[in-house]
Amino acid sequence: MWVFTSTGMLSVVAHRDLKGSLLVRARSPFHIRKMFPYAAVDQTLDADYPFRAVIERELFANVMLDYSLNIDYDNFKNSIEEKNFHDHCLEVWATMRRYGLNWGRFE
Template identity: 30%
Template sequence: MWIASKNGFISIVQHRDQPDQVLFRARVRKDLESLFPSQEIIETPEADYGYRVYVSKQQAVEIISNQVQEIDYPNFKNKIAQTPDQRDKLNAYHDIWGVMWNYAKNR
């Protein structure tokens, strides 16, 4: 699962060996720091996502639920433009939006 939020861009996948765990992954450390301010972030520089945090599925549900509860904007891209520590992602988020726009037009 990919999540693009005002806190950053993360990928969440099943832990390979522990079915009750998921792995939050990010390419930019600050994206995990915003979600896990007091948890150890594992660096994996050889991987496509260089930063990781392992959590239980229940913790993941709570984190994602809190993200939804904190939505305070009617337009996501405008919010990113107004969020100083995430503004650097605005062009990338526009690119994602455009790719999915084109995908939908061709369906």
């Protein structure tokens, strides 16, 4: 699952060995630390997502719930302060907009 927040993008998958945990991955360690400040973030330079943290499923769910309950912006793109991340999110938005314009072709 990809999760975009105002402070970063996370790729979240089931942990292969720890059933009660998720592997939260990112391309920037700050994206993980903003959401999970006490998590141990490991680095694997040759991985697609070089920064990773093992997060218990319940903690992940609680953090996402808290984040969603505290959204105070009315425009996601405008809520992103980091310019480089903002610009890349605009590219994602544009790609998905093009997808949405053609949704009927995929039914």
